[in-house]
Amino acid sequence: MSILLDSSNRMVIQGVTGKLGRFSLKDMRDYGTTVVAGVAPRRTESHFDGLPLYRDAVTACAETGADTALVYVPPDMALDAVLEALDAGCRLVVYPGDGLPVNDAIDMRAAAADHDAVVVGPNTPGIISPGRAKAGFMPSFCYRPGPLGVISRSGSLSYEVCHRLTGAGLGQSTVIGIGGDSVKGVTAAEAIARFAADAETGAIVYLGEIGGLDEYDLAVYAATPGAKPVAALIVGASAPPGRKMGHAAALINRHDDTHAAKTAALREAGVFLADGLNDIAAQARRALEAAAPAVTLRA
Numbered sequence: 327m328s329i330l331l332d333s334s335n336r337m338v339i340q341g342v343t344g345k346l347g348r349f350s351l352k353d354m355r356d357y358g359t360t361v362v363a364g365v366a367p368r369r370t371e372s373h374f375d376g377l378p379l380y381r382d383a384v385t386a387c388a389e390t391g392a393d394t395a396l397v398y399v400p401p402d403m404a405l406d407a408v409l410e411a412l413d414a415g416c417r418l419v420v421y422p423g424d425g426l427p428v429n430d431a432i433d434m435r436a437a438a439a440d441h442d443a444v445v446v447g448p449n450t451p452g453i454i455s456p457g458r459a460k461a462g463f464m465p466s467f468c469y470r471p472g473p474l475g476v477i478s479r480s481g482s483l484s485y486e487v488c489h490r491l492t493g494a495g496l497g498q499s500t501v502i503g504i505g506g507d508s509v510k511g512v513t514a515a516e517a518i519a520r521f522a523a524d525a526e527t528g529a530i531v532y533l534g535e536i537g538g539l540d541e542y543d544l545a546v547y548a549a550t551p552g553a554k555p556v557a558a559l560i561v562g563a564s565a566p567p568g569r570k571m572g573h574a575a576a577l578i579n580r581h582d583d584t585h586a587a588k589t590a591a592l593r594e595a596g597v598f599l600a601d602g603l604n605d606i607a608a609q610a611r612r613a614l615e616a617a618a619p620a621v622t623l624r625a
Contacts, residue, residue, distance in 0.1 A: 328455035329520040338363040341398035359459040362390040387414035405430040421447035431509035445511030450503035451481035472497015473528035475521035494607040514540035529613035536562035541588040545595040555613035557598040
């Protein structure tokens with residue numbers, strides 16, 4: 327199984343004629359994702375690169391049965407585009423963009439809840455269920471099918487870690503970028519809950535960083551009786567207080583935000599904590615071995 331995304335999803339790309347839209351159309355088609363429509367409000371042609379092209383998501387979804395949207399529009403247009411996709415009936419909307427105003431992110435979360443749907447983003451590479459489908463721009467070669475559910479606040483970190491996991495023969499059920507902003511469409515706790523309920527996810531790998539409280543939700547889960555084993559890598563050990571480190575939420579404002587506080591809480595909860603990138607595959611393997619015999623490692 328996988329969470330949120332599999333081969334049954336039918337995708338519309340909003341902003342398909344832009345640079346990222348064009349790239350993702352070819353990339354996701356090559357991967358096997360079912361892309362059924364594109365949206366470009368200012369274009370008049372009926373097709374783009376062999377794809378039916380519409381001026382709005384509502385019509386696109388109604389005529390093609392699309393139930394998933396990948397949104398490539400500027401931050402000031404993102405809220406309207408996501409709301410349009412939700413109104414069109416999309417059950418999953420992925421918005422990778424950076425620089426989204428916090429109030430718009432809050433409105434996206436609220437709208438998704440009202441529509442019984444899920445928004446992944448902002449500030450994310452998207453989501454991939456290896457061997458099944460992808461919605462985003464992560465490099466496909468980094469991933470392979472398997473029993474690890476991966477949650478990451480950082481896109482580049484998720485590529486690097488999954489490439490190492492794949493090289494070690496440790497495949498993934500789904501890899502979700504929850505994003506590095508303070509307000510997320512899918513929180514760490516929500517992603518953890520989905521992996522906990524997924525029968526084919528044997529263990530969870532969490533890739534976190536300084537700032538925010540997401541890692542404490544992971545600690546609470548890991549300490550719960552019957553929880554699936556968890557491996558984690560937390561970056562930002564050398565980050566100075568008061569200075570934002572790349573992501574909007576990667577900022578130390580208090581002791582709980584620090585690398586030391588987070589790693590201490592995770593160790594106490596029984597998480598298999600990696601010392602660095604060179605250690606994460608070993609810790610993920612330990613987590614899967616702790617899940618055995620419920621999980622069979624794929625060669």
